[in-house]
Amino acid sequence: MPTPYAWPVLVIVAACLVMQAAAGDTVEVGVLTPLTGANCASGAQYRRAVEAAVTYVNAQSWWSNTQSTLRVNVMDSNSSFLAFTNAQSFTSAACTPEGGTGSCFRAGMVGPFTSDATLHVAFVARKQRMPLVAYSATSKLLGDLQYFARVCPNDLEGAQSLYKLIKCVPLRVAARWIRLVDTNACVAGISGGSKLPSCM
Numbered sequence: 001m002p003t004p005y006a007w008p009v010l011v012i013v014a015a016c017l018v019m020q021a022a023a024g025d026t027v028e029v030g031v032l033t034p035l036t037g038a039n040c041a042s043g044a045q046y047r048r049a050v051e052a053a054v055t056y057v058n059a060q061s062w063w064s065n066t067q068s069t070l071r072v073n074v075m076d077s078n079s080s081f082l083a084f085t086n087a088q089s090f091t092s093a094a095c096t097p098e099g100g101t102g103s104c105f106r107a108g109m110v111g112p113f114t115s116d117a118t119l120h121v122a123f124v125a126r127k128q129r130m131p132l133v134a135y136s137a138t139s140k141l142l143g144d145l146q147y148f149a150r151v152c153p154n155d156l157e158g159a160q161s162l163y164k165l166i167k168c169v170p171l172r173v174a175a176r177w178i179r180l181v182d183t184n185a186c187v188a189g190i191s192g193g194s195k196l197p198s199c200m
Helices: 004-019 040-059 080-092 115-128 155-168
Strands: 026-033 069-076 104-110 132-134 148-150
Touching (some): 040 069, 069 080, 080 104, 080 115, 115 132
Parallel strands (some): 104 132, 132 148
8 A cells, every 4th residue: 555645646646536537548647746956865765656656556456457557657846946947847748658559648647845845836737727735835825726636734733733732731840831832934835923823
């Protein structure tokens, strides 16, 4: 069974089943993850998880009965510009069927790694009317975008949950203060006036 890292790919596969991909179709999913730069180790881990998910799906009877082939196109998203450029190339280039026969269609995109890059790629997804499923983008600004979904809570929800846990669950610590450090204030969507929850 694939790890939770691969859930976004499985979400798009489920959508393909709903759309009833024709027998013999090649179904391609674009995956944007950092393959270079400071986050390349996380990107390599995610690439392995995605490739394992594709192998898993192609081996399942509920998928192989469709006689379709799932494949991924893994692209670098080391910077917002690179993610945007690769997403545009993925959505506009011709999709070549596996083995050169049958039809090929692109079912959606997964990623990128950061909220900032995801905001840029979400523009491409909306323009091309292609689903985009984020696996780690947490910006609150992404919440209401068309064709966008994510499998993790946004920054504000995460901060509220952490605050409520520390405030409301009896922990054996002598801490008197809680300090939240926001390292990406330009896109996080958390301001000093954000309301933190009560224990009720």
